[in-house]
Amino acid sequence: xxxxxxxxxxxxxxxxxxxxxxxxxxxxxxxxxxxxxxxxxxxxxxxxxxxxxxxxxxxxxxxxxxxxxxxxxxxxxxxxxxxxxxxxxxxxxxxxxxxxxxxxxxxxxxxxxxxxxxxxxxxxxxxxxxxxxxxxxxxxxxxxxxxxxxxxxxxxxxxxxxxxxxxxxxxxxxxxxxxxxxxxxxxxxxxxxxxxxxxxxxxxxxxxxxxxxxxxxxxxxxxxxxxxxxxxxxxxxxxxxxxxxxxxxxxxxxxxxxxxxxxxxxxxxxxxxxxxxx
Numbered sequence: 001x002x003x004x005x006x007x008x009x010x011x012x013x014x015x016x017x018x019x020x021x022x023x024x025x026x027x028x029x030x031x032x033x034x035x036x037x038x039x040x041x042x043x044x045x046x047x048x049x050x051x052x053x054x055x056x057x058x059x060x061x062x063x064x065x066x067x068x069x070x071x072x073x074x075x076x077x078x079x080x081x082x083x084x085x086x087x088x089x090x091x092x093x094x095x096x097x098x099x100x101x102x103x104x105x106x107x108x109x110x111x112x113x114x115x116x117x118x119x120x121x122x123x124x125x126x127x128x129x130x131x132x133x134x135x136x137x138x139x140x141x142x143x144x145x146x147x148x149x150x151x152x153x154x155x156x157x158x159x160x161x162x163x164x165x166x167x168x169x170x171x172x173x174x175x176x177x178x179x180x181x182x183x184x185x186x187x188x189x190x191x192x193x194x195x196x197x198x199x200x201x202x203x204x205x206x207x208x209x210x211x212x213x214x215x216x217x218x219x220x221x222x223x224x225x226x227x228x229x230x231x232x233x234x235x236x237x238x239x240x241x242x243x244x245x246x247x248x249x250x251x252x253x254x255x256x257x258x259x260x261x262x263x264x265x266x267x268x269x270x271x272x273x274x275x276x277x278x
């Protein structure tokens with residue numbers, strides 16, 4: 001019975017245990033995303049985010065936003081600057097949890113102040129920011145981790161060699177990690193499930209996408225002359241199969257590190273290709 005329980009726990013271990021180094025990399029990327037998201041709106045502050053902007057507070061979403069309190073131009077500019085600084089602190093991992101909270105509040109406030117400008121991707125960022133509050137993102141590759149390691153006193157060479165290992169667990173149990181996996185799986189699964197129209201069923205979706213002149217990039221214009229109906233079918237069905245396979249490859253209980261690496265490579269190629277075309 002004990003051996004069965006151990007085997008069962010090992011099967012579900014990849015769902016709830018995350019490498020501390022992965023959390024460090026995730027924190028850096030999340031901080032970069034927050035910085036870019038705030039910075040790209042900075043020139044449009046007076047247009048969309050102040051009381052003199054074209055989107056009035058009364059027509060904005062009833063959801064939480066501090067920009068209903070800070071409405072003057074200089075107040076909103078200062079609010080954005082604090083957001084940029086918080087994002088940088090999150091990237092380097094200084095007072096990680098504090099600036100993680102600041103970044104979350106500021107990003108959500110910006111999104112909810114002019115909700116008509118946002119898209120589904122912004123809501124995903126909001127969800128990930130909230131879930132990530134329950135993850136120890138400062139445990140690796142951070143100033144906080146460095147400061148903690150310097151507090152460790154070495155008495156001999158063994159202590160020196162084991163310094164990092166004694167302060168940073170290699171794998172961390174977290175329900176929030178499982179929630180993030182579930183969030184990612186839900187996005188791709190329901191996106192694929194929603195692609196049930198005629199163009200997806202007969203394999204012409206990619207071909208028709210490349211006929212939308214308004215959205216095509218120069219690469220898209222070049223490629224569309226070579227996307228014949230058979231190639232379109234291959235690309236269309238491949239997109240659907242990849243999105244449906246996300247749930248399997250993320251939660252596959254055996255050789256999970258291989259299945260997830262394969263998934264990361266495929267999704268990277270998938271999204272980069274779409275971005276190159278449209």
